[in-house]
Amino acid sequence: MKIALLSYSTKPRGGVVHTLALAEALAAAGQDVTVWTLGRGGDSGFFREVDPAVSTRIVPFLDGPEGETVGERILRSIATLRDAFDPTPYDIVHAQDCISANAAGRCVRTVHHLDQFTTPELAACHERALVEPYAHLCVSQSVAADLAVGWGIKAEVIPNGVAYERFATTAAAARVRWRNRLGRYVLSVGGIEPRKGSLDLLEAYALLRSDHPDVRLVIAGGETLFDYRDYRARWETRAAELGVDPIVLGQVAEEELPSLVAAADAFAFPSVKEGFGLAAMEALAAGVPLIVRDLPVLREVFEGAARFGATQQDLADELAQALTRQDPARQAVGRELAARHTWDTAAQRHLAFYRSLNWALPRGGQPQGGAVSRPGAGSP
Incomplete structure (x- = not known):
């Protein structure tokens, strides 16, 4: 089977991590897989090496004119990928986000999470990428249920895999290097942005510091298409008001990320919208309290x-519990959970889903005879 997987970026965002891992697992299962994406900022490759069994097509996406808005950049992203991508050689065209789904046209779509946007172009992109694909996947039942209620769309649920061994078997020396550099720390991966609940985490950390003054808050990641400078400025202003000084690492080299996670005393994941939580599952694989x-x-x-918190105070309290009380039973449950989520299993389930769409007639990602989802009215 010839499969095209489409994404919008080369950066280590959750959807891109998913796309590459799925592509490699599909290729290992004997499929002919090509990943298409946009190379922003001069990128000619992904954030990590990709198994040579997977073909990659990175479409150059140059910086826009000064003053380009988010909406204009969204439209230019769609047009650039659409102009470069030819679906006709492929049996399955599978888009992983709204930009690539708009560029691909008729396709299979994985809806990783649902969102609400105020930028008109982005809101329209999001809506089209839900209602126009002929088949849908979700990485959790919760998102599939929201899709059914809001749009009348039935989606197959195939959870993410996780690179379990990569996070479960980090070298002690690498973990020690992070501890020597950072001391004791709570880690969050995903950057500083509204969806990640960064302001709530900052407030929770300030509460935590009253009893744990030696613990640092460390933020890693954060490459994104959107402009969160105003939110970041609010976050920095609030940090100064609270008298806290988090460490913001930005994008961490791929080979260094597992030891950074494994060396953490706790992993905070206070997102307000998620579809699965791949970074959190990686923390469980590393045996870190979540x-x-x-x-x-x-x-x-x-x-x-995991431990759960609904409010800033809840998050602070649960972080304090994780820092002060060993919980080997919960740790064992977390490791077992992460180990069960394999990309091989995800790939086999994707193949079964593709085949259920009668993929062989014809090529170009437009099977005949597959069940076509019909959108309904409503909103998330």
Whole structure:
């Protein structure tokens, strides 16, 4: 089977991590897989090496004119990828986000999470990428249920995999280097942005510091298409008001990320919108105590393996519990949970789904005979 997986970026965002891992697992299962994406900022490759069994097509995406708005950049992203991508050689065209789904046209779509946007172009991109694909996947039942209620769309649920061995078997020396550099720390991966609940985490950390003054807050990651400078400025202003000084690492080299996670005293995941929580699952693989926002989707994925907090005070209290009380039973449950989520299993389930769409007639990502989802009215 010839499969095209489409993404919008080369950066280590959750959807891009998913796309590459799925592509490699599909290729290992004997499929002919090509990943298409945009190379922003001069990127000619992904944030990590990709198995040579997977073909990659990175479409150059030059910086826009000064003053380009988010909406204009969204439209230019769609047009650039659409102009470069030819679906006709492929049996399956599978888009992982709204930009690539708009560029691909008729396709399979994985809806990783649902969002609400105020930028008109982005809101329209999001809506089209839900209603126009002929088949849908979700990485959790919670998102699939929201898609059914809001749009009348039935989606197959295939959870993410996780690179378990990569996070479970980090070298002691590498972990010691991070501890020597950072001391004791709570880690959050995903950058500083509204969806990640960064301001709530900052407030929770300030509360935590009253009893744990030696613990640092460390933020890693953060490459994104969107402009969160105003939110980041508010976050920095609030940090100064609270008298706290978090460490912001930015994007961490791929080979260094597992030891950074494994050396943490706790992993904070206070997102207000999520579809699965891949970074949090990686923390469980590393045996790190996990504190997450109390959301239905995160209850679905992490019940029994994580601590949950609904408010800033809850998050602070659960972080304090994780820092002061060993919980080997919860740690064992977390490791077992992470180990069960393999990319091989995800790939086999994707192949079964593709085949259920009668993929062989014809090529170009437009099977005949597959069940076509019909959108309904409503909003998330």
